[in-house]
Structures are given as structure tokens and as C-alpha cells.
Amino acid sequence: MSKKDILLAVMVILLWGVNFYFIRLGVQELSPMVLGLLRFVCLLVPAVFIIKRPAVAWYWLILYGLTISFGQFTLLFWAIWVGMPTGIVALIHQSQAFFTVLIAYFLWQESLKANHLLAMILAGVGLALVGVGQYQGKLPMMGLLLTLVAALSWAIGNAVVKKVGQVNALSLVIWGNVITVLLFAVASMALHGVAGVVQQIEGMTWRGWLSVGFLAYVAGLMGYASWGSLLARYSTGTITPLALLIPIIALMVAYFALKEPLNGWHWLGSAVVMMALVVQVFGGRWFKRGQVNESTNVD
Numbered sequence: 001m002s003k004k005d006i007l008l009a010v011m012v013i014l015l016w017g018v019n020f021y022f023i024r025l026g027v028q029e030l031s032p033m034v035l036g037l038l039r040f041v042c043l044l045v046p047a048v049f050i051i052k053r054p055a056v057a058w059y060w061l062i063l064y065g066l067t068i069s070f071g072q073f074t075l076l077f078w079a080i081w082v083g084m085p086t087g088i089v090a091l092i093h094q095s096q097a098f099f100t101v102l103i104a105y106f107l108w109q110e111s112l113k114a115n116h117l118l119a120m121i122l123a124g125v126g127l128a129l130v131g132v133g134q135y136q137g138k139l140p141m142m143g144l145l146l147t148l149v150a151a152l153s154w155a156i157g158n159a160v161v162k163k164v165g166q167v168n169a170l171s172l173v174i175w176g177n178v179i180t181v182l183l184f185a186v187a188s189m190a191l192h193g194v195a196g197v198v199q200q201i202e203g204m205t206w207r208g209w210l211s212v213g214f215l216a217y218v219a220g221l222m223g224y225a226s227w228g229s230l231l232a233r234y235s236t237g238t239i240t241p242l243a244l245l246i247p248i249i250a251l252m253v254a255y256f257a258l259k260e261p262l263n264g265w266h267w268l269g270s271a272v273v274m275m276a277l278v279v280q281v282f283g284g285r286w287f288k289r290g291q292v293n294e295s296t297n298v299d
Contacts, residue, residue: 017249019219020086026211032077037184042216054167064176068157075150084143090250092147097240099155119280123244126272133265169228
């Protein structure tokens with residue numbers, strides 16, 4: 001990866017780490033479906049009238065909206081709404097990296113480099129340590145299952161983005177979510193009725209609107225357009241494991257903003273995940289250098 005793209009990836013990771021705090025703010029005032037509806041309405045309007053539709057078949061746009069947007073965010077919002085701690089939601093949600101790499105391997109036979117495998121193993125160990133520290137009391141089983149399926153939905157969406165290839169990433173984010181707005185609108189009306197949806201919106205405070213704005217424009221437009229651009233230009237094995245740093249950021253935000261405690265397990269796990277990132281980014285060069293040195297010694 002170029003230095004510019006590494007910085008772009010770091011920016012997305014930071015935004016998505018903070019994202020869980022704003023989801024918590026949102027579900028304190030809105031139901032998951034109404035929060036999703038407002039998020040995607042704000043994301044689309046007025047951009048859908050300004051940005052040209054990408055040269056992509058409609059069925060790919062619909063698949064994008066169903067998986068990376070409606071499926072992922074419905075389940076993610078619901079998990080936090082039913083009481084899952086934001087830190088552990090962020091942790092489990094990053095199982096998408098493993099799902100994504102496995103899907104790419106089985107669908108397109110993408111090779112897994114030695115440093116990618118080592119980084120994923122280290123990251124898995126680190127996240128397990130963070131999970132040990134995060135686990136407190138009895139987790140809501142429904143929330144746990146919702147988070148895992150949200151991660152799988154995100155992974156399938158990553159595969160859709162990869163299949164679509166190099167198109168304007170911002171255009172894909174906008175037009176890929178036309179179906180998402182319709183689905184959230186139908187689901188919101190079915191669950192709460194028109195009057196119930198209006199009542200929730202009228203009762204919002206500035207915190208609710210701040211949540212919607214961040215989720216739509218910052219984590220949504222900026223985050224997914226940048227992530228889609230990276231996925232289109234690099235292998236999934238290179239990009240998706242970087243998202244494993246997101247729960248570390250989320251834990252920090254939860255500690256300072258939501259007073260969720262950090263202990264020694266959290267710090268140890270965070271250090272191991274950081275080590276995994278170093279192996280992920282620089283390990284390829286180290287392995288090549290080692291092979292060159294070994295070849296030189298043999299000669």
C-alpha cells in the first residue's frame with residue numbers, strides 16, 4: 001500500500017471506531033429502523049440528485065444495499081439497542097475480516113500471503129484477549145447473534161464491492177443505498193406506523209441529530225467511499241484485516257465517553273492487535289527480504 005492509502009485506511013478506522021459511540025447516542029432516542037431510515041435519507045439527499053449513477057448493473061447496486069447497508073446496520077443497531085456493550089459489539093463485528101477473506105478465497109481463490117495469515121492469527125489472539133477483558137456478566141444472546149450476522153452481512157457486501165471493481169466509490173455508496181432507504185422506510189412503517197415514526201423524529205434532541213449526521217455523512221459517505229476505493233484497488237487480504245483496529249478505537253471511546261472500564265486484558269489485547277497491524281503492513285517486505293537473504297546465502 002502507498003503511504004497515502006495507508007493514511008486513508010487509518011482515517012476510516014478512526015471514524016468507524018468512533019461510530020459506535022454515535023450509534024449508542026442514536027438508539028437512546030430512536031428505534032433501530034427509524035435510526036437507519038434517517039441515516040440513509042440524509043446520506044442520499046441531495047447527493048442522489050447530484051452524483052451520477054455508476055456504470056454498474058442494478059442488481060449489483062441492490063445486492064450492495066441489501067448486504068453492506070440494510071443487513072449490516074439493521075442488525076448492528078438492533079444489537080446495541082438490546083443492550084450489547086459498544087466495546088464488545090465493535091470487537092465481534094470485526095469478525096467480518098475473517099469472513100471476507102474466507103469468502104474471497106472460496107469465490108476467487110485469492111491467495112493468502114504468509115504475513116496476512118500471521119497478522120490474522122495475531123489479531124485473533126489480540127481480539128480474544130480484549131474479549132476476555134470486555135466480558136462482564138451475562139451478555140444478551142440475541143445481541144451476540146445479531147452482531148455476528150451483521151459481521152457476515154458486511155463481509156458479503158465487501159465481496160460485492162470487490163466484484164463491482166473500480167468505479168467511483170462515492171457514487172456506489174449513494175446509488176447502492178437507494179434500495180436501503182426503501183427497505184428501512186417499509187420496515188419502520190410496518191413496526192411503528194406513520195404516526196409512530198413521526199413521533200420519534202419530533203422527540204429527537206440535538207444528540208439524536210448529531211448521531212444521524214455523523215452516521216450519514218462522516219462514517220457513511222466519507223468512510224464507505226474511502227473503504228470501497230481501497231477494496232477496489234487492493235486484495236481483500238490486504239485491506240480487511242486493517243479493520244481489526246476498529247474495536248481498539250471503540251474501546252478507547254467507550255472508556256472516555258461512556259465510562260466503560262479498561263483493564264489489563266484490554267491493554268494486552270490492544271498491544272497484540274497493534275503488532276498484527278505492523279505485520280500486516282510491513283510483513284510482506286520482511287518476508288521478501290528474508291527470502292532474498294536466504295537466496296544470497298545459498299549462492
